[in-house]
Amino acid sequence: MEKKYVLNTKTKKYHIINGCRYSKNYLKSDTYMKEYYSEEDIIAENQNYVSRCKTCFKNK
Numbered sequence: 001m002e003k004k005y006v007l008n009t010k011t012k013k014y015h016i017i018n019g020c021r022y023s024k025n026y027l028k029s030d031t032y033m034k035e036y037y038s039e040e041d042i043i044a045e046n047q048n049y050v051s052r053c054k055t056c057f058k059n060k
C-alpha cells in the first residue's frame with residue numbers, strides 16, 4: 001500500500017500527495033512533512049487540529 005497523504009505539521013494542513021504543486025515538491029528530508037496511508041490515520045493521530053488543503057480537496 002502506498003502512502004497517499006502528507007501532513008505539514010507546521011501549518012497543520014494535509015495534502016493528497018501530488019494533489020497540488022506544494023505536495024508534489026516537498027522533500028522527504030523535511031521532517032515536518034509526515035506521510036500517511038489514509039485520512040483516517042491523520043484524524044486519529046491529530047484529531048481536529050488539522051485541516052484539508054483546499055486545492056487538493058476541491059474536487060472531493
Ligand SMILES: [Zn+2]
Nearest residue numbers: 015020053056
Ligand atoms: Zn495541497
